[in-house]
Amino acid sequence: MKIHIPTPLRVYSNKQDTVSVSATTVGEALDALTATHPDLKKHLYSEEGKLRSFVNVYLNDEDIRYLPKKGATEVSDKDALSIIPSIAGGC
Amino acid sequence: MLRLNEQVYHAIRRHGEETYPHECCGVLLGRSVDGVNDVEDAIRAGNTRTDSAHNRYNIAPQELVRIQRQGRERGLDIVGFYHSHPDHPAQWSKTDFAEAHWLGCSYVITAVEKGVAQATNSFLLTGTTEEDKAFEDEAVEVAALETERC
Ligand SMILES: [Zn+2]
Numbered sequence: 124m125k126i127h128i129p130t131p132l133r134v135y136s137n138k139q140d141t142v143s144v145s146a147t148t149v150g151e152a153l154d155a156l157t158a159t160h161p162d163l164k165k166h167l168y169s170e171e172g173k174l175r176s177f178v179n180v181y182l183n184d185e186d187i188r189y190l191p192k193k194g195a196t197e198v199s200d201k202d203a204l205s206i207i208p209s210i211a212g213g214c
Numbered sequence: 215m216l217r218l219n220e221q222v223y224h225a226i227r228r229h230g231e232e233t234y235p236h237e238c239c240g241v242l243l244g245r246s247v248d249g250v251n252d253v254e255d256a257i258r259a260g261n262t263r264t265d266s267a268h269n270r271y272n273i274a275p276q277e278l279v280r281i282q283r284q285g286r287e288r289g290l291d292i293v294g295f296y297h298s299h300p301d302h303p304a305q306w307s308k309t310d311f312a313e314a315h316w317l318g319c320s321y322v323i324t325a326v327e328k329g330v331a332q333a334t335n336s337f338l339l340t341g342t343t344e345e346d347k348a349f350e351d352e353a354v355e356v357a358a359l360e361t362e363r364c
Pocket of ligand 1: 307
């Protein structure tokens with residue numbers, strides 16, 4: 124499956140905007156990504172190994188935090204994961 | 215440096231006037247080459263902070279996923295974001311800094327005073343991690359649209 128990398132994290136993915144991995148679940152896909160590009164790890168996860176609060180990961184159009192099976196959700200080659208840091212602010 | 219054409223520049227400012235007294239927000243699509251964030255298009259986004267829209271903004275991640283996909287199909291990347299400060303100066307706030315996570319991207323702020331766009335400034339989010347990030351003032355170059363000449 125494909126994993127889309129946001130602009131700021133491409134420094135850690137050999138400048139690739141899309142990384143292809145073979146995986147059967149969301150969790151496997153993310154593990155495969157950080158195994159190939161280990162520098163991505165600390166930008167995606169906190170020291171406790173949880174996804175950083177401002178990092179969103181979408182399976183197609185669904186936030187993986189809200190998937191009933193979360194990381195165990197099955198994926199196929201046609202699915203895509205998008206990593207999207209949040210955008211907010213104020214004045 | 216941030217480079218955009220007149221059309222995009224005015225579209226961003228107009229957006230802030232239209233949503234006044236609420237904050238507007240949107241995404242800048244373009245290319246980042248040699249330290250220049252070259253903007254091709256500004257995509258309007260909805261402000262999900264309906265609870266406090268006069269001084270807060272938030273773009274739904276799902277909308278960002280869609281915009282990133284549209285960009286990819288056009289060969290463009292997300293190179294920045296814009297929002298407005300209704301009746302506040304065009305300077306980043308503590309909230310803007312705390313909530314900024316797109317390193318290398320431009321954060322454009324337009325002050326809108328009594329419904330009229332005033333200054334538009336850009337701040338580049340520099341650094342390599344959340345821990346050492348910083349906002350730097352960034353030059354904004356507004357290129358005139360190429361017009362046909364006889
Ligand atoms: Zn702001």
